[in-house]
Amino acid sequence: MARAIGHVTIVGLGLIGSSIARAVKERLPQVTVTGHDASADVRVAARALGFCDTVADDPAAAVAEADLVILAVPVGRMADAGSSIAPGLRGDAIISDVGSSKSGVADALAKALPGHLVIPAHPVAGTENSGPAAGFASLFEGRWCIVTPPAGAPGEAVAAVTGFWQALGAKVETMEAAHHDRVLAVTSHLPHLIAYTIVGTASELEEVTESEVIKYSAGGFRDFTRIAASDPVMWRDVFLANKEAVLETLQRFNEDLTVLQQAIRRGDGGKLEEWFTRTRAIRRSIIEQGQDDAAPDFGRKH
């Protein structure tokens, strides 16, 4: 049996935190939502946008009534956020987070919140925008949320976190934190690193002007710029926190890049075609499994 959640406190009211609050208001109207953010400007914006029942100035006061507390701050700020709520937490509250890497966050929260029940989670959903105005209630619909309970976590608390995300429209999978970090290094962290690299490289080329890069960006470059516009602080923290898995995946990527480099140099068209046919099939599987739209050019209007 899942533990009942009647009051949720969200700490960090940016893209993800404000989207959770909006989704709760829409899908779980019986649940009370309290919000807190370290930034006074964000608290003012959150009050004006009205997605929480209450926005508290003090983190400990914000969590005093909470059955479930969700930390939605950058990965490198989880320890601070945990320490700031510790004095106000009820002994039986469940603490969770939405961090994009899990092993480091689990360690940081275990230290910051000794004796408290922490059930980490990661909604694999987001956009390149940040801040309280960027959130929207449907962000998690049909998306995966990965829950990474520590060994021995009580089943009713894991079920409460799982049920909460399902109620917001997400599909939930449970796995170990270390496995999550390896999977996300491939599916999210490496693609962001590549996008940051390509966009940075293009802007520094001497023989191609910046205006040419922008003018002819529809050739492929434009799609990388969306990812490379993601929040600098959030992504700095993700790479520092998931260092080992990212470096291991990057090593594999460099090896594969060398294979393609050789194929181009040797004029091995068969190798290139075989590779590109395999990658096209992966795109088709993503569409078939409802993780993206089949509309050409990502549904852009021309």
Ligand code: NAP
């Ligand atoms: P965001 O829009 O930048 O919002 C984060 C908010 O947390 C900011 O308002 C920030 O204030 C505040 N904050 C920082 N430290 C705090 C503290 N100690 N106590 C209270 N508030 C604090 O970031 P986001 O995109 O929502 O990301 C939040 C978390 O979600 C990150 O851990 C990220 O890895 C994870 N995530 C993000 C995505 C995505 O696509 N964006 C997807 C899945 C998961 P300041 O700006 O003043 O520091």
